[in-house]
Amino acid sequence: MALEVPWLFLEGLDRCGKTSQCRRLVSYLEGQGQSAELWRFPDRSTSVGKMISSYLLNTSQLDDRTIHLLFSANCWEKRSLMETKLKSGTTLIVDRYYYSGVAFSSAKGLDFEWCKAPEMGLLAPDLVVFLDISLEKAAERGGYGGERYEQLEFQRKVAQNYKVLHDASWKVVDACQHIEDVEKQLREIVLESVMSCQNGKPLSNLWS
Numbered sequence: 546m547a548l549e550v551p552w553l554f555l556e557g558l559d560r561c562g563k564t565s566q567c568r569r570l571v572s573y574l575e576g577q578g579q580s581a582e583l584w585r586f587p588d589r590s591t592s593v594g595k596m597i598s599s600y601l602l603n604t605s606q607l608d609d610r611t612i613h614l615l616f617s618a619n620c621w622e623k624r625s626l627m628e629t630k631l632k633s634g635t636t637l638i639v640d641r642y643y644y645s646g647v648a649f650s651s652a653k654g655l656d657f658e659w660c661k662a663p664e665m666g667l668l669a670p671d672l673v674v675f676l677d678i679s680l681e682k683a684a685e686r687g688g689y690g691g692e693r694y695e696q697l698e699f700q701r702k703v704a705q706n707y708k709v710l711h712d713a714s715w716k717v718v719d720a721c722q723h724i725e726d727v728e729k730q731l732r733e734i735v736l737e738s739v740m741s742c743q744n745g746k747p748l749s750n751l752w753s
C-alpha cells in the first residue's frame with residue numbers, strides 16, 4: 546500500500562513544548578491545504594485512557610508492568626483508526642508515542658526489551674522528532690504539577706533513557722530556543738518529510 550502523507554511524532558521530557566508545537570504544526574499544514582490531525586498519547590478519552598489518567602493523577606495504584614501494558618493497549622486501540630486516517634491521506638502529528646512507553650517505564654527499572662515487546666506491530670512513523678531540553682530549563686517553564694511522573698529525579702532517569710533510545714534516524718531540535726524558532730525548524734523538517742514521501746511510502750510496523 547503506497548502512502549503519500551508523512552506522519553511523525555514528537556518526544557521529549559515533560560514541558561519541552563510538544564503540545565504547543567504539535568498544535569502549531571497542524572495549523573501550519575492545514576494552512577497549506579493539507580489534511581492533518583493532532584493526536585496524543587496517552588489518549589485519556591478511552592476507557593483504557595481513563596485508567597491511565599487516574600494512575601497518573603495518583604487516584605489509583607497499579608503495578609509497573611500493568612500500567613506499561615495499559616499505555617501499550619492505549620496505542621493498540623487506536624491502531625486501526627490510525628491506519629485508516631493515514632491511508633485516506635491525513636497526516637498525523639502525534640504528541641508522544643511508543644518511545645515514551647519505554648523511556649518512562651524503564652525509568653522504574655523495567656527491562657528495555659520487555660517494554661518494547663508489546664509495541665511490536667504498532668505502526669512505525671516516518672519521523673521521530675525529539676525536542677531536547679535540559680531538566681533545569683524544563684522546570685523553569687511553570688514547574689511540575691501534581692501528576693505522578695512530574696518529579697525531577699524521575700525525569701532525570703527518563704532523560705538518560707532517551708539518550709540510550711536515541712538513534713541516527715531521530716531529528717533533534719533544541720527546545721530551549723524561542724518558541725517561534727522551534728516552530729520554524731519543525732516546519733522545515735516536516736516539509737522535508739513531505740518531499741521524501743511524495744513518491745509514496747509503505748506503512749510499516751514497529752520493531753520489524
Ligand code: Z5A
Pocket residue numbers: 557558559560561562563564565566585586587601616617640641642643645646647649650686687694695720721722723724725727
Ligand atoms: N507516558 C508514559 O509513561 N508512557 C507512555 O507510553 C506514554 C506517556 C505515551 C502524561 O503525558 C505522562 O504519560 C507523561 C509521560 C507518560 N509524563 N510525564 N512527565 P502528557 O502528554 O499528559 O504530559 P506531558 O507529555 O508530560 O506534556 P506537557 O506537560 O503537556 O508538556 P509539553 O507538551 O511538552 O509542553 P507544552 O504544554 O507545549 O508547554 C509547556 C509550557 O512551556 C507552556 O507554558 C508553554 O507555553 C511553554 N513553552 C513551550 N515551548 C516553549 C519555548 N520554546 N520557550 C518557552 N516556553 C515554552
